[in-house]
Amino acid sequence: MKELETKLIAWQKTALVQPYFSFVQKLFLQFSEAEIYLVGGAVRDLIIGRETKDFDFVIRKVSAKDLEKFLSENGKVNLVGKSFGVFKFVPNDSEEQAEAIDIALPRTEHAGMSGGYKDFEIQSDKDLPIQEDLSRRDFTINALAWDLKNKKLVDEFNGIKDLKEKTIKAIGDPATRFQEDYTRMLRAIRFSCQLDFMIEGNTLISIKDKAAKIATIPGERIGEEFSKIIMSDRAEDGVRLMQQIGLLKILIPELDKGVGVGQNKEHIYEVFEHNVRALGAAAQHKFKLEVRLAALFHDIGKVAAKEGDGPTSTFYNHDQIGANLTKSALKKLSFSNDVINYVVHLVRYHMFYYALDTVTDSGVRRLLNRLGKENIEDFINLRICDRLGMGRPKGKPWKLIQLEKRFQEVQLDPITPKMLALNGTELMELLSIDPGPMVGLILNALLGEVLDDPKRNDKDYLSGRAKELYLLPAEELRKLNPDVQFYEEERKRMLHSENKK
Secondary structure: OHHHHHHHHHHHHHHOOOHHHHHHHHHHHHOOOOEEEEEOHHHHHHHHOOOOOOOEEEEEOOOHHHHHHHHHHHEEEEOOOHHHOEEEEEEOOOOOOOOOEEEEOOEEEEEOOOOOOOOEEEEEOOOOOHHHHHOOOOEHHHOEEEEOOOOEEEEOOOHHHHHHOOEEOEOOOHHHHHHHOOHHHHHHHHHHHHHOOEEOHHHHHHHHHHHHHHHHOOHHHHHHHHHHHHOOOOHHHHHHHHHHHOHHHHHOHHHHOOOOOOOOOOOOOOHHHHHHHHHHHHHHOOOOHHHHHHHHHOOOOHHHHOEOOHHHOEOOOHHHHHHHHHHHHHHHOOOOHHHHHHHHHHHHOOOOOOOOOOOOHHHHHHHHHHHOHHHHHHHHHHHHHHHHHOOOOOOOOHHHHHHHHHHHHHOOOOOOHHHOOOOHHHHHHHHOOOOOHHHHHHHHHHHHHHHHOHHHOOHHHHHHHHHHHOOOOHHHHHOOOOOOHHHHHHHHHHHHHHHHO
16 A cells, blocks of 8 residues: 555656646635545556546535635636536646546435436535445445545445455446446446456456346437547457347347357358458557447448358448448447548448449449448458458458559549539539539539549530530439449349359
8 A cells, every 4th residue: 555655656746736736725824624535546557557637635624615716716616516526626727638637525415226327316515434335336446535634545345455466346236236237237238348357256247137228228328438449459359248238238238139140151250250350450440439339330231131151142232231220329329420421421332342343433433422432441440340350360461452552543534423523503503403403413423424534624624524424314313433342242142142052
């Protein structure tokens, strides 16, 4: 304990001279009776040497009214949690993008025992012993407090022991802790992944017993914890643990259904195993959230698309089915529309065709048009995850490297209507027509010609061609820009027919 206290004293000596923590000394000067404790995850992370930006303080012996007044005089205060005795505080002179500090009075919580995260009666009391405040927390490693006044570590629940043993253990009776807030079941998995700790036996058993109750928690809370699991280095282990415990079957049944579903001769792993291994590769490469989600969900449609069994089974159109299932699953988890749309786009087109001996420069431009030039890196990364998740030794084979080069060669060529030398306004003036579907059809047809030959992106040529296209019926115009889907469908048909042999 002495060694740890020496470590925290060194941190305190360095930290309190920074503008971000200048309020601490000012508060001690203004309120001589005040006791200030750094609590929770920040103490845990300082002890194990993990970087943290989340700082929570509990302040005793100062009334809520006096504390609010003091904080308002020394920084910006968000009163969202005022009724709970919690203030979000950004000190004066701190960096513009500084994280808000949680500052609270000691609190007691009386749960309604419904498991809902808002089902608490919270009372703050400036005279409540710090030990009682800590007793309401979830896990022992999060129930540590550093007394800044007396420079003493408070550890009422053997959190230090569990830190040393790398164990996630509920405070007191785990069944009671989880029934207070079922979100804590996912938090246990999240901490296990982030810290590379094991979940203690009784705590794990209690999660299994109450797994079905996770359905009562709002999607945004689930999505928040799930995102943190996915963004951890042990994301693959986290999803496996969710599946083994029974949480995945409740939260993302589309993924859970892949357990035990065999694939064909192209794959050595069953569907679920392949998906989580692809996620593991994404985490290993530290890819962004959208790529990690796409890696996990990319073959989610195979269960519904499967025909046959054994080495000759097929999964025709699993990409389209998977895109729809991905959209539904991410909506239930309350991800933002931007994240959902992008992940769905990655899943929908993860089968992109790149046989360079077949696809011409025009085909590469059309592929770039379909995938989106700004998305190419993520599609390449997703393909890397897909391959590594299949057990392939190389994530990026020669063909994929060559495709990247081809993309670079054509990326300055016009590949979208916005890059045409003739824009929509000019087209309407040229043809004396009003805004409507015809404008888009003609621009799309013109783009088709430019994709075939970028030299045609000339205003005079496009203007003359537009006049000719205007005379064609809409049905004919729609056929004038066949996209790369032709190649994708050919590839899927080829795989489908080969696997049926």
